[in-house]
Amino acid sequence: MTKQRTHIAEAIVLRRSDFQEADRRLTLLTPERGRLNVVAKGVRRPASRMAGHLELFTLARLFVVRRRSLDLVVQAETVQTFPQLRTDLNRLPYAYQAVEAAHILVEEEVEAYGEFVLLVQALGALATTAALPLVLVAYKLQLLASLGYQAQLQECARCGDPLSAGANRVRPDIGGAVCSRCGGVTGLPVTVRAIKCLRWLAREPLQTVDRLQVDTATTAQIELTADAFVRYVAEQDLKSSPFLERMRALKTQS
Numbered sequence: 376m377t378k379q380r381t382h383i384a385e386a387i388v389l390r391r392s393d394f395q396e397a398d399r400r401l402t403l404l405t406p407e408r409g410r411l412n413v414v415a416k417g418v419r420r421p422a423s424r425m426a427g428h429l430e431l432f433t434l435a436r437l438f439v440v441r442r443r444s445l446d447l448v449v450q451a452e453t454v455q456t457f458p459q460l461r462t463d464l465n466r467l468p469y470a471y472q473a474v475e476a477a478h479i480l481v482e483e484e485v486e487a488y489g490e491f492v493l494l495v496q497a498l499g500a501l502a503t504t505a506a507l508p509l510v511l512v513a514y515k516l517q518l519l520a521s522l523g524y525q526a527q528l529q530e531c532a533r534c535g536d537p538l539s540a541g542a543n544r545v546r547p548d549i550g551g552a553v554c555s556r557c558g559g560v561t562g563l564p565v566t567v568r569a570i571k572c573l574r575w576l577a578r579e580p581l582q583t584v585d586r587l588q589v590d591t592a593t594t595a596q597i598e599l600t601a602d603a604f605v606r607y608v609a610e611q612d613l614k615s616s617p618f619l620e621r622m623r624a625l626k627t628q629s
């Protein structure tokens with residue numbers, strides 16, 4: 376019999392799906408191994424003692440057995456739950472986006488200490504703050520920067536000139552905001568006000584971004600900008616975006 380290789384992992388549950396008869400397949404974000412796919416056996420049985428510790432968005436400490444196929448979770452204990460993220464329908468779609476961004480941007484089997492800490496901070500802020508869009512934008516920019524894709528927002532990303540008032544645009548393919556001469560007709564138009572907000576959100580701790588006062592039009596611009604960068608780097612769309620839009624539309628109607 377081979378010796379089982381068990382290790383303890385702190386992890387956030389990014390995604391869950393049913394697997395075989397009573398199991399669940401989980402995608403985790405871990406500090407040591409980045410994105411990690413595992414199986415938790417028997418957790419769909421009512422008597423499972425692990426099930427409650429493996430909810431979406433939960434920060435848990437897990438005992439994981441390495442296997443040639445999917446690693447196996449054999450024990451789990453909750454470190455922190457963010458219950459508001461599941462029970463408050465205003466917060467839920469933002470939390471979905473935060474975990475989805477980690478899911479599509481962080482690679483498997485790479486160290487992801489910074490990315491892990493950022494996601495814990497993002498979920499904590501999304502559970503408590505009223506400034507949900509600002510937290511999400513700040514999180515996406517900081518996650519990208521942590522992975523080596525820092526958006527150039529100080530001066531024109533192509534020619535280096537200061538970004539003055541005028542027809543500035545955001546060009547993820549060039550790596551940031553560009554001036555009116557360099558932007559051409561492609562890319563998102565972006566105001567200087569929006570660029571200043573983005574700069575601030577890119578470096579502010581997530582728990583305190585709600586200090587920023589932002590009008591609706593600027594909020595829309597900075598959200599589109601952050602999404603454009605995520606889409607460019609991940610080479611895919613955020614699938615939870617339509618859900619977020621629907622929930623917002625419902626909120627506006629009510």
Ligand SMILES: [Zn+2]
Pocket residue numbers: 531532533534535536553554555556557558
């Ligand atoms: Zn330029």
